[in-house]
Amino acid sequence: MYEIVRYEGGVYRNNILKEWIEDVGGFVIQEHVMQLDVYMTVAIPRSELENFKREAKKYKGKVVETPLAGIEIAVVAPSLSRHHLPHTACDIAEYLRRYGAKSNMIGLAHGAGKDISSIKEREKRLIEEHDLAVYVMGNFESCIKDKVHLFEVDIPVVVTGGPEKIDIPYPYVGNLGRRAHRLRHSEERQALKKMVEEITKLIIKRKEELSYDPPVVPPVVLKDILEKNVEEIYSILSPMPIVTQLDGLRVKLDYDTYHDKIETVKVGKYLLKDIAEVKRSHMKNYILIKIKPTSEVIG
Template sequence: MYRFYNYEGGIYKSNVIEEKIEDLGGYILRKEKHSRELNLLFAVPEEDIDVIKEISDEIKGEIKKRDLIGTEIAVVSPSISRHHLPHPVCDIAERLRREGASTSIISTARGVGRRISQITREEKIMIEEYDAGVFIFGEFEDCILDYKKDILKEIKVPKIVVGGPQIKNLESADTYIGDVGRKTKRMRKTREQRKLDEITNALSECISKKREEIREDPLSVSPIEVKRIVEESGIHEKSDSHSPILLHLDGLRIKLPYDEYKQEVSEIDVYGKKLGEIAELRKSQRETDDIVVKIHTESYLEQVKETKLKVS
């Protein structure tokens, strides 16, 4: 199974580490050069990382495991008003991006208020397109405990909730983190930076658990391999986005209009099978109508095969 890492170091001899990653069957997901420094996000089989670390030590680089690389996270606010949205939402989203995640900020249409707050069916489906959700609630304990928790009930992805009050256990949330209420300034103080680290660590733990679940019931093809094959087909070049294909734990987001490109994407050859045969292609609830690819597990495909044999 692939694990995700971040390499930071000098440009000198960095080509050696890039070549070794590819030799081991790994993938370079993102490469950024800043003057004489290199930042590399990559994935390699878990058992091969020691080889990469040896090379990194030789050229004075540093490798860190990053569980959030290869994920897309929804950062959810009850509204876009100044009452809810400003600094905690943006600071949290920025910190998650630094850790390698792709993030989108979502504000619900009717999340304002205590008794009247709600989430629509379309918003639930949209949030479930992501690998996990970080929900930013407010300052009032009774509002969170008695009303806002109901927003989380039917959402099936891992959920991290942050808010102002200290709450020991919040129903329907995987983790609750307090002391993150309304802010008039950016979260720059040491104490606030530690709180951002706490949120990141809690989310990383949830993502690690999800990866272990996938390991127990493995996907028919790794999302990284599907991403490479889709890129080799060249279809992603028709997208105007600077990152036309995003990795998910169990699939991909392809930023092309669903109605126009679904058929073409579903017919891409993946190791002798069509992508549409080994994965489900869904229409995103986002305004851009992206193609969301959910790769089937090996056990599911075996089940389908057995059912077809019985019918025939």
């Protein structure tokens, strides 16, 4: 198993540190160099995490554990109108990124209105491509209760809203309703922290479930293999050309053009299409890879 952490340090001997990471079987998922500072998202074998912390100190750096690193979260608002966006949803999405998550904002086409709100099947499938969904709701308890059907997706869900407490069958975090300002007050910051705690609980539970029959190849390992075998990935201008998930990857290449090449990448003694489902994403026609469980491949 791999732990995904963030390294913060300087450019001094940074290449040597990256070589050490590779030597112990780790991977640099993402790297940002800003003048003399280096920020890296690193996947490291769990058994080497303490050694990595000691090694980082040699280069005047530090290792920050990021509980949500390596997961993709959908931040869902009932609509993209001013009625529901932008401040709360934007702040929530940005706050999740601080903890290592990759967040995508999604606005429903017909999520507004207590009596007429609905979620399309395509929207549901798009949300279900993520590891977890955070629904950003409004200030009225009755409105949230009448829209519970919007939360019926096949992934873990956390609901946020204005009322401090509300009786719904989903994890709920209050004090995060509609605002005309950024979330910078004390009670709002505390609510954001509580939201991360609820998300972390669900992610830990999901990781435990996957540990009983894990993906046949860890997503970070598959990411490294794709980067070495598909040169077109380096032409992607996105900051994260490949997004890691708990059980797969999102590759930001056009499905129609590149899915054949992706499917035939060698992963050990297998072709990728033999150990994973390579399918069209509902997000910008990207390539979505869902890795099969070990028992399904090896038997």
